Amino acid sequence: MNTTSIMIVGVGGQGSLLASRVLGNLLVNEGYDVKVSEVHGMSQRGGSVVTYVRFGDKVASPIIEDGEADFIISFEKLEAARWAKCLKKDGKIIVNTQEIDPMPVITGAAVYPHDILDEITAQGAFVDGLDALSLANEAGSSKAVNIVLMGRLAKYFHIEYDKWIAQIEQLVAPKFVELNKKAFALGFNA
Amino acid sequence: MKKLMIGNEAVARGIYEAGVKVVSSYPGTPSTEITEFSAKYDEMHCEWAPNEKVAMEAAFGASLAGVRSACAMKHVGLNVAADPLFTLSYTGVNGGLLICVADDPGMHSSQNEQDSRHYAIAAKVPMLEPADSAESLFFAKTAFDISEEFDTPVILRMCTRIAHSQSIVELGEREEKTRIAYEKKAGKNIMMPANAKLRHPIVEERTQKLVAFAEDCPFNKVEMGGTELGIITSGTCYQYVKEIFGNSVSVLKLGLVNPLPVKLITEFAAKVNRLVVIEELDGIIETHCKNLGLACEGKDLFTPLGEYSQKSIAKVFGLEEKTGFAPASAIPVRPPVMCAGCPHRGLFYTLSKNKVTVMGDIGCYTLGAQKPLDALDAVLCMGASVSGLHGFNKALGNDEMKTCAVIGDSTFMHSGITGLVNIAYNDSHSLVIILDNSITGMTGHQQNPTTGYNIKGDPAAKIDLEALCRAVGIKRVRVVDPYDLKACDTAIKEELAADEPSVIISRRPCVLLKSVKAKPPVKIDKDKCRSCKMCMKIGCPAISMVDGKAHIDATLCVGCGVCEQLCAFGAIE
Numbered sequence: 160m161n162t163t164s165i166m167i168v169g170v171g172g173q174g175s176l177l178a179s180r181v182l183g184n185l186l187v188n189e190g191y192d193v194k195v196s197e198v199h200g201m202s203q204r205g206g207s208v209v210t211y212v213r214f215g216d217k218v219a220s221p222i223i224e225d226g227e228a229d230f231i232i233s234f235e236k237l238e239a240a241r242w243a244k245c246l247k248k249d250g251k252i253i254v255n256t257q258e259i260d261p262m263p264v265i266t267g268a269a270v271y272p273h274d275i276l277d278e279i280t281a282q283g284a285f286v287d288g289l290d291a292l293s294l295a296n297e298a299g300s301s302k303a304v305n306i307v308l309m310g311r312l313a314k315y316f317h318i319e320y321d322k323w324i325a326q327i328e329q330l331v332a333p334k335f336v337e338l339n340k341k342a343f344a345l346g347f348n349a
Numbered sequence: 350m351k352k353l354m355i356g357n358e359a360v361a362r363g364i365y366e367a368g369v370k371v372v373s374s375y376p377g378t379p380s381t382e383i384t385e386f387s388a389k390y391d392e393m394h395c396e397w398a399p400n401e402k403v404a405m406e407a408a409f410g411a412s413l414a415g416v417r418s419a420c421a422m423k424h425v426g427l428n429v430a431a432d433p434l435f436t437l438s439y440t441g442v443n444g445g446l447l448i449c450v451a452d453d454p455g456m457h458s459s460q461n462e463q464d465s466r467h468y469a470i471a472a473k474v475p476m477l478e479p480a481d482s483a484e485s486l487f488f489a490k491t492a493f494d495i496s497e498e499f500d501t502p503v504i505l506r507m508c509t510r511i512a513h514s515q516s517i518v519e520l521g522e523r524e525e526k527t528r529i530a531y532e533k534k535a536g537k538n539i540m541m542p543a544n545a546k547l548r549h550p551i552v553e554e555r556t557q558k559l560v561a562f563a564e565d566c567p568f569n570k571v572e573m574g575g576t577e578l579g580i581i582t583s584g585t586c587y588q589y590v591k592e593i594f595g596n597s598v599s600v601l602k603l604g605l606v607n608p609l610p611v612k613l614i615t616e617f618a619a620k621v622n623r624l625v626v627i628e629e630l631d632g633i634i635e636t637h638c639k640n641l642g643l644a645c646e647g648k649d650l651f652t653p654l655g656e657y658s659q660k661s662i663a664k665v666f667g668l669e670e671k672t673g674f675a676p677a678s679a680i681p682v683r684p685p686v687m688c689a690g691c692p693h694r695g696l697f698y699t700l701s702k703n704k705v706t707v708m709g710d711i712g713c714y715t716l717g718a719q720k721p722l723d724a725l726d727a728v729l730c731m732g733a734s735v736s737g738l739h740g741f742n743k744a745l746g747n748d749e750m751k752t753c754a755v756i757g758d759s760t761f762m763h764s765g766i767t768g769l770v771n772i773a774y775n776d777s778h779s780l781v782i783i784l785d786n787s788i789t790g791m792t793g794h795q796q797n798p799t800t801g802y803n804i805k806g807d808p809a810a811k812i813d814l815e816a817l818c819r820a821v822g823i824k825r826v827r828v829v830d831p832y833d834l835k836a837c838d839t840a841i842k843e844e845l846a847a848d849e850p851s852v853i854i855s856r857r858p859c860v861l862l863k864s865v866k867a868k869p870p871v872k873i874d875k876d877k878c879r880s881c882k883m884c885m886k887i888g889c890p891a892i893s894m895v896d897g898k899a900h901i902d903a904t905l906c907v908g909c910g911v912c913e914q915l916c917a918f919g920a921i922e
Contacts, residue, residue, distance in 0.1 A: 170683065171685065183353050183515060184353060187351065187353050187517060192516075192517065193353060193515070193516065193517060194481075194514055194515065194516045195353065195514065195515040195516075196510065196513065196514035196515070197513055197514075198379075198457045198458075198509065198513055204685035204686060204687065204688060204713065204716065204791075205683075205685055205686040205687075205688065205890055206683055206684055206685035206686070207682075207683040218516075219588045219589070219591035219592040220588045220589050220591075220592035220658070220659045221481075221510055221514035221516070221585070221588060222510065222658055222659075224658050224659055224660035224671070225660055225670070225671050225672055225673050226670075226671030226672045226673045227671060227673075228673070237680060237681070237683070238683070240676050240680055241680050241683075243673055243674040243675065243676065244672070244673040244674065244675050245673050246673040246674055247671075247673070248673075250673075260890075260893050261681050261682065261683035261684070262683070262684060262686050262719070262888065262890065263681045263682060263684075264681050264893070265885070265888075265890065265892070265893045266720065266721055266885065266888070267885075267894065268720075269679070269681035269682075270681070271681065272676070272678040272679070272680070272681075275676050275678050275680070278676040278677060278678060279674045279676055282674050282675075282676075283674075284674045301904060
């Protein structure tokens with residue numbers, strides 16, 4: 160079945176919800192069957208969070224498993240590594256290279272593996288890392304990391320730039336539209 | 350109109366389109382959004398009840414009065430509402446009544462993974478189980494027709510993957526229903542023995558009628574794809590089966606999961622060489638098939654534990670396993686944590702420091718069990734902290750150990766009050782700490798009777814917790830600010846020493862509330878920092894050690910000042 164699978168991963172509270180809404184609505188407007196799956200509740204409290212977006216002619220499973228993701232969009236470096244097991248051999252990882260220490264690292268029980276993405280690249284994975292936090296700040300708010308990453312995804316995607324922008328205009332509060340359009344452009348062109 | 354909706358929003362839409370007038374629920378992941386989305390439709394009265402039992406009984410009353418009504422809860426919430434459920438089966442309904450229950454296989458946000466289908470069987474009521482959002486809308490809407498036709502409450506069983514997955518739905522129109530006139534029917538609605546004895550045979554007859562209905566209803570469907578393998582499945586497992594096999598195997602998809610059809614299943618089984626039942630959690634459909642004398646496989650192949658996926662099912666059938674990329678280095682786990690500035694932190698630190706044995710409860714504050722706070726000793730279910738503490742203290746005698754219960758404001762309203770009544774009435778020298786953060790936190794900020802607002806955000810009657818505790822017979826009731834470590838320490842020490850029951854209300858609003866304004870982040874004076882790591886003992890995600898010195902993540906810190914009080918060298922300000 161010709162289903163495309165995208166994972167959006169990060170740390171609870173980073174704003175992956177807006178990213179999945181932009182993407183989901185965009186794909187529905189393009190006429191695809193779409194499923195977007197997320198888990199609410201306890202994991203949102205600073206834990207590892209994952210959203211699955213799948214689209215095609217007819218999508219069955221709402222979730223993405225090992226070796227099935229065409230794209231992994233990660234809001235944080237360690238989370239990209241955690242979910243790399245789900246990436247297809249020819250899939251792409253787009254990752255905000257920001258590091259957020261999980262509690263075991265903060266307490267000293269574990270060490271943050273700073274070079275972990277190199278290990279995945281060495282195995283042949285396509286990893287596109289960018290400092291989305293700086294770009295978001297450049298656009299006007301650290302909260303725009305999600306839209307910077309959507310801009311980056313658009314670069315690899317078959318849907319026209321203007322359609323993404325139209326979706327952002329629809330979903331974002333009017334006073335933040337310009338900021339988010341700038342964030343999207345910065346991600347796209349980075 | 351086509352719209353992308355999570356299953357729970359689609360259920361709300363189905364409830365709305367069915368012309369429902371009253372929705373009463375208690376929040377609980379993964380069911381909460383059913384009621385939150387319902388409340389967006391002004392044509393319905395929607396509310397957060399103090400607990401699931403009250404919610405279901407409110408729905409019963411509305412049904413009795415002649416309108417369509419609904420309630421929603423998580424799987425463990427149905428335990429709380431089990432009492433009305435079993436007898437509602439006997440009374441039946443006047444206006445249609447839908448009970449939505451959301452199971453959580455895999456325990457993403459729950460303390461157990463019980464299978465709610467057992468309740469439908471035990472209470473002898475029909476249960477529907479959708480497999481995507483379009484079905485969630487259709488099943489919820491149609492459930493009211495079944496409810497009224499068969500004179501029974503209907504349960505809609507959701508699970509996490511359906512409740513929280515968005516898929517495309519086609520919106521319909523709301524059909525306003527004329528209220529069915531209320532008539533006094535003592536034999537039907539007063540469930541005392543003489544009447545109930547006459548109602549039970551009607552329940553049994555109804556089940557037989559529902560079995561006949563199950564043989565040929567719009568919820569069950571056969572999709573033939575050869576005779577080699579036939580799979581009987583339902584809900585989210587159906588999607589995994591289609592993901593793996595497409596149309597290459599035969600599938601009997603059951604949408605009405607109680608009662609189960611006989612003829613439909615027997616005929617399907619006769620058409621295939623190998624029959625496999627795929628169902629998450631317990632082998633209920635499988636047992637039914639075996640009771641019918643059918644040879645089938647099920648739990649001998651599939652685990653009763655956790656969630657399934659296309660991967661886990663493909664593996665059982667020996668299909669090729671896909672793999673991705675795996676770094677050799679260890680990836681540190683990232684468990685959920687209490688937010689920076691969480692008002693629970695200071696209190697838990699104080700309990701931990703005083704080596705108090707703490708009975709915990711259900712909410713964000715269950716995270717107090719994690720290191721480094723490590724503050725909890727037991728967590729069972731909603732309200733059990735208070736009642737469990739009483740029993741613990743009765744077993745030990747009053748002063749042998751330092752013990753207390755911690756319970757959130759919403760959980761206290763849910764089922765903590767009755768435990769407190771028992772403490773007062775049967776006199777254990779127990780200390781109950783109500784963690785009043787002015788909201789139902791873990792499920793995503795729902796109002797409750799202590800907040801002063803209703804589900805719509807309009808002002809509502811506000812429970813006075815201090816007065817309530819005094820009214821049940823607790824003489825020692827005091828309030829502390831959990832950001833003030835010294836005050837917490839004094840209060841806890843004094844109340845533990847008291848020769849009578851006592852309540853401490855630890856009061857400060859959830860830091861994530863929009864009404865709570867963050868203070869500027871604290872700063873570390875690196876010259877003053879002696880690297881003693883005292884500030885690390887509170888497990889704040891904003892504090893870490895960088896190059897041997899304490900470091901504050903200014904984007905996370907809300908300036909609560911708890912760490913500042915711990916630093917003996919004045920390095921944090």
